[in-house]
Amino acid sequence: MEKITVRVCTGTTCFVMGGANLQELNETISEKYGDKVELTASNCLGLCSINWEYSKAPYVKVNEEVVSEATPEKVVEEIDRQLAKQ
Amino acid sequence: MNNSGQIIHLKKEILVRIIKAFLSDNFERQARLIPYDMRPKGMEVPYRCCVYKERAIIKDRTIAGLGFPIEEDDETVSLADYAKQALERTQISDKNLTVLQTACKGCATNRIYVTDLCQGCVARPCQSTCKFGAISIINGRSVIDDSKCKKCQMCINACPYKAIAKISVPCEDSCPVGAIKKDETGFASIDYDKCINCGRCTAACPFGAVHERSQIIDILKAMKSDKKVIAMIAPSIAGQFPGNIYQLKTAIINSGFDDVYEVAQGADITAKTEAKEFTERMEEGQKFMTTSCCAGYNQLIKKHLSEIKPFVSDTKTPLYYTAEIVKKENPEAITVFVSPCVAKRAEGFENPNVDFVMNYEELGALFVAKKIQIMDLEESKYVVEASKQGRNFGYSGGVAESVKKSLKDEDSVKPCVINGLNKDSIKQLKKYATSGVCEGCNLVEVMCCEGGCIGGNATINNSKTAKKLIDNFTQNSEDISKI
Ligand code: SF4
Numbered sequence: 001m002e003k004i005t006v007r008v009c010t011g012t013t014c015f016v017m018g019g020a021n022l023q024e025l026n027e028t029i030s031e032k033y034g035d036k037v038e039l040t041a042s043n044c045l046g047l048c049s050i051n052w053e054y055s056k057a058p059y060v061k062v063n064e065e066v067v068s069e070a071t072p073e074k075v076v077e078e079i080d081r082q083l084a085k086q
Numbered sequence: 087m088n089n090s091g092q093i094i095h096l097k098k099e100i101l102v103r104i105i106k107a108f109l110s111d112n113f114e115r116q117a118r119l120i121p122y123d124m125r126p127k128g129m130e131v132p133y134r135c136c137v138y139k140e141r142a143i144i145k146d147r148t149i150a151g152l153g154f155p156i157e158e159d160d161e162t163v164s165l166a167d168y169a170k171q172a173l174e175r176t177q178i179s180d181k182n183l184t185v186l187q188t189a190c191k192g193c194a195t196n197r198i199y200v201t202d203l204c205q206g207c208v209a210r211p212c213q214s215t216c217k218f219g220a221i222s223i224i225n226g227r228s229v230i231d232d233s234k235c236k237k238c239q240m241c242i243n244a245c246p247y248k249a250i251a252k253i254s255v256p257c258e259d260s261c262p263v264g265a266i267k268k269d270e271t272g273f274a275s276i277d278y279d280k281c282i283n284c285g286r287c288t289a290a291c292p293f294g295a296v297h298e299r300s301q302i303i304d305i306l307k308a309m310k311s312d313k314k315v316i317a318m319i320a321p322s323i324a325g326q327f328p329g330n331i332y333q334l335k336t337a338i339i340n341s342g343f344d345d346v347y348e349v350a351q352g353a354d355i356t357a358k359t360e361a362k363e364f365t366e367r368m369e370e371g372q373k374f375m376t377t378s379c380c381a382g383y384n385q386l387i388k389k390h391l392s393e394i395k396p397f398v399s400d401t402k403t404p405l406y407y408t409a410e411i412v413k414k415e416n417p418e419a420i421t422v423f424v425s426p427c428v429a430k431r432a433e434g435f436e437n438p439n440v441d442f443v444m445n446y447e448e449l450g451a452l453f454v455a456k457k458i459q460i461m462d463l464e465e466s467k468y469v470v471e472a473s474k475q476g477r478n479f480g481y482s483g484g485v486a487e488s489v490k491k492s493l494k495d496e497d498s499v500k501p502c503v504i505n506g507l508n509k510d511s512i513k514q515l516k517k518y519a520t521s522g523v524c525e526g527c528n529l530v531e532v533m534c535c536e537g538g539c540i541g542g543n544a545t546i547n548n549s550k551t552a553k554k555l556i557d558n559f560t561q562n563s564e565d566i567s568k569i
Pocket residue numbers: 185189190191193255256257258268272273274290291292293294295296
């Protein structure tokens with residue numbers, strides 16, 4: 001089974017627009033998925049400048065899938081979706 | 087911060103759009119378009135009944151962002167006109183908050199209410215316990231006459247089935263001094279003679295109806311003028327953004343300021359002055375002294391707790407000393423305090439050395455609007471580096487600790503903290519004031535917000551991680567005894 005990589009954007013735009021709340025993922029993810037999911041913090045993913053007019057920051061990437069207006073719940077949902085496909 | 091994430095996102099997005107509008111080549115037009123850009127034709131409406139209603143509400147929120155009171159809007163003035171007025175105004179108001187009253191319609195009035203759990207029992211303890219005769223029995227069920235009910239809640243406790251409930255109004259419940267009230271018409275409004283600017287109601291209202299009146303346009307205007315604009319950043323900012331405070335300095339300069347001072351520099355002066363004053367007061371026989379750096383607490387003393395005045399330190403706040411230094415070094419400059427809370431707006435308004443106040447959310451919005459990525463930036467040094475203790479002023483316990491470390495005899499102090507002003511802690515302070523003693527303690531640190539400034543209403547980070555970040559940063563800072 002392939003590991004799922006979650007990249008939380010900690011760039012300034014994402015952090016200011018609500019990314020601060022995503023820090024709780026650190027705990028939930030390791031608790032819930034152990035080493036099946038790897039969580040990393042990332043500098044600006046480059047999505048905020050393309051997509052600002054829709055103002056969907058904060059962004060998280062679960063493998064190649066972008067979660068916009070990310071909340072911990074939305075990220076967990078996306079992980080579950082991808083795990084189910086495996 | 088209790089508001090749902092969506093409301094915070096919405097409020098910040100509006101700020102970003104206001105700043106972008108200001109920076110565009112047609113501020114008035116772009117300001118007018120904000121509600122349409124955010125809710126374009128054909129868009130699915132996320133929160134309310136229709137796109138028109140949503141736009142109307144976004145317009146109201148934008149009015150607050152431009153610095154005006156929403157309550158006074160009569161719907162005939164366009165956002166373009168407001169933008170124009172914002173450009174023309176030369177004075178800011180001392181009323182720092184404004185309520186989006188249309189939101190209050192969706193929020194039930196504060197009342198005591200008999201639920202379906204009422205069994206119509208024979209004993210009727212609710213009826214006999216009510217001193218105001220507000221309860222009668224109709225069709226075998228207990229009914230409360232709202233015009234007689236004094237909301238004493240005796241009946242709630244009397245009912246063995248727990249059938250009587252209090253419907254509460256979040257803003258009223260959150261206010262420690264009874265300054266915000268929903269009136270008979272259902273609209274909440276703030277009594278500024280009572281309001282201590284604690285900002286609780288801004289966080290408590292589920293609709294995000296209470297807004298700070300932003301001074302962002304006044305600050306952007308100052309940046310465009312040929313005057314120097316200097317940012318003074320509160321100590322708690324160290325836990326609020328990505329990167330460190332040296333990169334943050336570069337970011338703030340890139341966003342349009344000319345220079346940045348740490349208010350922790352002034353905190354060092356506060357700590358040392360307060361330590362001296364503490365020793366003198368104890369020698370004079372006073373039983374305890376309270377700190378005086380929290381703006382919310384200072385408002386409380388002024389408006390509700392004058393009896394504690396003799397026990398409050400006369401030492402000035404970190405912002406006071408910092409602003410004094412900045413104005414001395416740069417007499418022509420415009421000073422902006424970068425703040426975690428709305429209470430400091432009140433302090434800034436009263437201090438002639440502080441021209442404007444901008445909160446962390448607004449600074450964040452400025453970074454977003456200008457596409458500044460703090461982590462990518464070089465570090466800039468501060469001319470004066472503050473101490474570890476000065477930099478720890480922003481969390482509960484930090485101020486008392488800094489005073490302790492500044493004393494000749496550290497053992498002479500027995501500190502305790504009031505971590506957050508609420509009805510109970512205010513009662514406690516009142517007790518200290520009237521009795522003249524505070525059991526087991528001689529230095530009372532008072533912070534209006536829970537957790538200290540890191541729990542301020544306009545913070546970006548949650549207070550737990552913010553505290554960790556501050557501790558990581560300050561462990562390598564110089565001890566106050568060496569400064
Ligand atoms: S909590 Fe207060 S301000 Fe918010 S909607 Fe209800 S009455 Fe209005």
